[in-house]
Amino acid sequence: MIYKNIKVYFSSLCCIFFTSESFSAELSLKHLKGPLYVVEDDYFYKENSMVYVGEKYITIIGATWTSDTALLLDKELKKISKKPIKEVINTNYHPDRAGGNDYWKKIGAKIISTQMTYDLMKSDWDNSVEFTKKSIPDYPRMPLSLPDKVYKNDIVLQNGAIKSIYTGPSHTHDGIFVYFPKEEVLYGNCIIKEKLGNLSFADVKEYPKTIEKLKNLNLKITQVIGGHDGAIHGPELIDSYKKLIDDHNKNNKE
Numbered sequence: 001m002i003y004k005n006i007k008v009y010f011s012s013l014c015c016i017f018f019t020s021e022s023f024s025a026e027l028s029l030k031h032l033k034g035p036l037y038v039v040e041d042d043y044f045y046k047e048n049s050m051v052y053v054g055e056k057y058i059t060i061i062g063a064t065w066t067s068d069t070a071l072l073l074d075k076e077l078k079k080i081s082k083k084p085i086k087e088v089i090n091t092n093y094h095p096d097r098a099g100g101n102d103y104w105k106k107i108g109a110k111i112i113s114t115q116m117t118y119d120l121m122k123s124d125w126d127n128s129v130e131f132t133k134k135s136i137p138d139y140p141r142m143p144l145s146l147p148d149k150v151y152k153n154d155i156v157l158q159n160g161a162i163k164s165i166y167t168g169p170s171h172t173h174d175g176i177f178v179y180f181p182k183e184e185v186l187y188g189n190c191i192i193k194e195k196l197g198n199l200s201f202a203d204v205k206e207y208p209k210t211i212e213k214l215k216n217l218n219l220k221i222t223q224v225i226g227g228h229d230g231a232i233h234g235p236e237l238i239d240s241y242k243k244l245i246d247d248h249n250k251n252n253k254e
Helices: 066-079 101-106 115-135 207-215 235-249
Strands: 027-031 036-041 047-053 058-061 085-089 110-114 149-151 162-165 176-181 185-187 223-226
Touching: 027 066, 027 207, 027 223, 036 066, 047 066, 066 101, 085 235, 101 110, 110 115, 207 235
Parallel strands: 058 085, 085 110, 110 149, 185 223
Antiparallel strands: 027 036, 036 047, 047 058, 162 176, 176 185
């Protein structure tokens, strides 16, 4: 069952607060540029994923929250392309990025992750689901569905059109950026977004260094897709979020 209205008090997972309010949840697929699409998923709490429609097949970046939200995304994709979905990247081990794994496997897609994400999912999946349910009681207990293909280091897909980047611990210890060099687009995952967000799993000391290492790569970036909140931004979102985490660290030292 997909929950269309949720009355919850979000206090942990996403650090946004609702009291006695309901909202109409939906999932949309918006064309960004070329082969790139942005998925905006309002179920449970707004998360943004991405889709790359390649010449022969489709790659999804972020599995979405559950099998139900994955099904909704699949239906949206069928409206724009008859190509098969062959790959889904888990950009970290949390439910908003891996909860839909089981559905994608059932339709024949391969789930892809780094070794670190695989290991954390294997050891901590149940704990991350229970943590999610404390903040979002309607979130179902999605079963563990591990990645099929694991990369020790960086992930390169679609003949180099999709590249993962790991620069260190941040929102989670395993979180990756995903870069689309031809389109000059960076997917920020849960690492870069409009608001500070939940830091329960974060390495707040290393977080600013991780963002600085990303900047030092001198990638050509014209657009950044935030992993939560508003989706489409310019490259200034990188500095904006770094300031948020720097300010947080400074305030917690005082």
